[in-house]
Amino acid sequence: MSGKKSGWKWLELCASVLLGNALLAFLVAAFVLPHDIIMGGTTGIGIVLSKVTGQDTALFVLLLNVGLLIFGLFVLGKTFFVSTAASSVLYPAFLALFQRIPGIDAMTDNHLLAAIFTGGLMGIALVGSGGDRRAGNLCKTRKHPARHSGADARGDCARSGDAAGPFATADLCGVR
Numbered sequence: 001m002s003g004k005k006s007g008w009k010w011l012e013l014c015a016s017v018l019l020g021n022a023l024l025a026f027l028v029a030a031f032v033l034p035h036d037i038i039m040g041g042t043t044g045i046g047i048v049l050s051k052v053t054g055q056d057t058a059l060f061v062l063l064l065n066v067g068l069l070i071f072g073l074f075v076l077g078k079t080f081f082v083s084t085a086a087s088s089v090l091y092p093a094f095l096a097l098f099q100r101i102p103g104i105d106a107m108t109d110n111h112l113l114a115a116i117f118t119g120g121l122m123g124i125a126l127v128g129s130g131g132d133r134r135a136g137n138l139c140k141t142r143k144h145p146a147r148h149s150g151a152d153a154r155g156d157c158a159r160s161g162d163a164a165g166p167f168a169t170a171d172l173c174g175v176r
Contacts, residue, residue: 017086024125025094026104031114033057034105042068058099062092 032039032047039047046060065088073081098104108114 018090020125020127021087021090022094023121025091025098027118027121027125028057028095029098029101030104030107031118033099034107035111035114037111037115037118056096056099058092058096061095062089065089065092 028039028043031037032043038044042061042064043057045064046057049055049060050057069081069084069088072084108117
């Protein structure tokens with residue numbers, strides 16, 4: 001029975017990563033890019049590079065994600081690499097797909113509505129894609145003396161919930 005239960009958990013995890021990345025890519029293609037909404041991270045850098053070079057945003061996001069993923073493998077270890085690899089490839093793939101849908105950039109002409117949709121649904125997408133689990137897993141991969149109130153006596157970091165990214169999580173865990 002335990003194998004069946006873990007199989008369902010694995011399926012649930014895969015589905016949530018897939019749907020979360022698809023939703024995030026849809027939001028970027030439908031609202032962020034057409035309304036010039038500012039984003040951070042690799043998407044923000046990809047948008048800027050796309051505007052400067054005229055190349056596809058998804059290509060830059062993929063190249064940046066893969067580069068940072070390889071860097072993360074060496075700096076943060078295999079657990080980080082494995083838990084992040086799927087999203088690093090799925091998100092730019094979905095973004096490239098959604099950008100090619102005719103009329104996706106005309107879903108609304110209201111900038112405020114686009115920003116509200118993006119902000120509200122992005123949280124759902126990030127949690128759905130496993131961002132909160134990866135943040136917690138990153139803490140568990142690092143053993144260190146407890147330096148913050150978020151760490152328990154063994155040196156493992158307490159889950160930080162929906163952290164602002166791996167660097168915010170690393171700081172909560174005392175990894176610098």
